[in-house]
Structures are given as C-alpha cells and as structure tokens.
Amino acid sequence: MSQQNIYDNDKFYETFKNLRATELNFNDVIETPIITKMLPDLKGKKVLDIGCGMGQHAMQYAKSGARSVLGIDISEKMLSFAKENNSAENITYRKMAFEDLWQLDEKFDVITSSLAFDYAEDFGKLMKQIYDLLNKRGTCVFSMSHPISTAYDGVYDRYTRTKDGERLYANLHNYGIEGLRHIRWVVEDYEVYHRTFSTLVNDIAAAGFVIEECQESKLPEEIRLLHPDLFGGVIHQPDFIFFKCRWSDDYTERR
Numbered sequence: 673m674s675q676q677n678i679y680d681n682d683k684f685y686e687t688f689k690n691l692r693a694t695e696l697n698f699n700d701v702i703e704t705p706i707i708t709k710m711l712p713d714l715k716g717k718k719v720l721d722i723g724c725g726m727g728q729h730a731m732q733y734a735k736s737g738a739r740s741v742l743g744i745d746i747s748e749k750m751l752s753f754a755k756e757n758n759s760a761e762n763i764t765y766r767k768m769a770f771e772d773l774w775q776l777d778e779k780f781d782v783i784t785s786s787l788a789f790d791y792a793e794d795f796g797k798l799m800k801q802i803y804d805l806l807n808k809r810g811t812c813v814f815s816m817s818h819p820i821s822t823a824y825d826g827v828y829d830r831y832t833r834t835k836d837g838e839r840l841y842a843n844l845h846n847y848g849i850e851g852l853r854h855i856r857w858v859v860e861d862y863e864v865y866h867r868t869f870s871t872l873v874n875d876i877a878a879a880g881f882v883i884e885e886c887q888e889s890k891l892p893e894e895i896r897l898l899h900p901d902l903f904g905g906v907i908h909q910p911d912f913i914f915f916k917c918r919w920s921d922d923y924t925e926r927r
C-alpha cells in the first residue's frame with residue numbers, strides 16, 4: 673500500500689499550518705463543531721486519534737475527560753508541532769501510519785479521525801483494522817472529504833459561476849471513477865483517493881460496524897452570509913462527510 677507523507681513537505685506543511693491558524697479555517701468552523709457533537713461522552717475513555725496532525729483534537733479530547741489519548745500520525749513535522757503545542761499528561765503522540773494500525777497491541781473505547789482518511793488507499797482494510805482495535809461496544813467517529821468534494825481535478829474552477837463570479841453550480845469530475853486523484857492544491861501533485869458514497873457505506877458495514885449517524889458539512893447561515901467568498905460553496909457541495917460507527921458483535925455475519 674503506498675503512503676503519501678505530504679505534510680513533511682516544507683511548502684505544504686507551512687501552508688497547511690498557516691491555513692489551520694487562520695481565525696476562519698474550515699477545520700474549526702465546519703469540521704470540529706460537527707464531529708464534537710457526534711462523539712460519545714469521553715469521560716474516562718481510552719481514545720485513539722488517527723492522523724492527529726498538530727494535536728488540536730487530541731488536546732480537546734484530553735480536556736473533555738478522556739482517560740488517555742493516543743495520537744498517531746505519519747508526519748514528523750505535524751507530530752513535533754503537536755508535542756510542542758498540544759501536550760498533556762494523558763496524551764501520547766506516536767509516529768505511525770494508519771496502514772500499520774495492526775501493530776498496536778491495545779484496544780480503545782473510542783477511535784476518531786479528522787480529515788485523514790482521504791489518504792487511505794484501502795479504506796475497507798482500514799475500517800477492519802479499526803474495528804479490531806475497538807473494545808466491545810466501542811465507537812468510531814470520523815470525518816473525511818466528501819465524495820462530491822473529491823470528484824474534482826483541481827485544474828478547473830470547482831464552480832460554474834455567473835459573470836460576476838457568483839457560484840451557480842458545483843462541477844463534478846468523474847464521480848463514478850474511484851481511485852487516486854492527482855489534484856493541484858498547494859503543490860502540483862497532491863494525492864487523495866476518491867470513493868463513491870456507496871463504497872464508503874459498504875466498506876464500513878463490511879468491517880462489521882453499524883452506522884449510527886452520518887453528517888455532511890454545514891454551518892450557520894449567518895456565518896455563510898458574512899463570509900460568502902470563503903463559505904459560499906458549502907450549500908453547493910459539502911466538503912466533508914462524517915460517520916459515527918458502533919462496534920457490533922454480530923459482525924461475523926458481515927465479514
């Protein structure tokens with residue numbers, strides 16, 4: 673399985689870090705409020721955060737009362753930011769790719785991930801590994817790019833616009849063709865995997881999970897209207913999709 677470690681590329685890392693630090697970034701304004709609502713009560717729970725990046729979520733979970741949080745990530749730069757800026761007694765950061773999750777010899781009550789699974793070549797295998805790392809009746813809550821958002825080539829404008837630049841329609845590029853996409857974003861050759869919505873749902877179910885909740889990007893109308901350039905696209909195409917999946921002991925029927 674190929675592993676891309678674009679976050680250790682200097683230009684990409686600096687750009688991402690600066691974007692994540694802006695007041696109105698998509699992570700804080702759109703992603704975090706939705707995933708936070710979907711998470712179970714973390715008090716006393718053992719949490720794994722996959723693709724923890726700079727540790728903002730790990731810190732949030734530690735402050736919410738988690739007994740312990742293990743954050744794993746493939747990028748040394750992201751982990752070193754996390755260790756410097758988002759450390760706490762009950763957080764451990766470890767350099768590890770999610771393709772190697774099978775190496776962990778402990779189980780978790782809650783497994784979470786924010787916007788990291790776009791980089792998974794084999795999403796079905798990843799879901800099975802996560803399932804096997806959960807304690808009985810554990811929960812996995814994650815966000816990733818929405819299939820509508822990854823059906824894009826990065827070359828043409830995402831939107832068909834009026835002559836004044838107002839967004840009219842979101843453009844889809846080869847929605848039905850799954851696999852690796854080379855997109856122009858910060859670097860010339862940014863790689864993400866595109867999958868259809870049905871593949872996501874079927875891979876989650878095939879791993880053994882029961883899907884309890886699914887959400888898509890949304891944000892309060894007043895924020896969208898206040899910042900139309902930044903957030904005006906959300907009503908045309910949801911950038912992110914979110915799943916809450918529950919461990920279920922009848923999984924053998926599905927695997």
Ligand SMILES: C[S@@+](CC[C@H](N)C(=O)[O-])C[C@H]1O[C@@H](n2cnc3c(N)ncnc32)[C@H](O)[C@@H]1O
Pocket residue numbers: 675676677679699722723724725726727728729744745746747750768769770771785786787788791
């Ligand atoms: C968009 S960032 C999100 C970071 C963090 N979860 C957040 O919400 O701010 C994606 C993260 O996934 C990590 N990542 C990408 N591929 C990975 C892999 N194969 N294994 C583990 N982490 C990976 C990247 O290094 C990066 O830190």
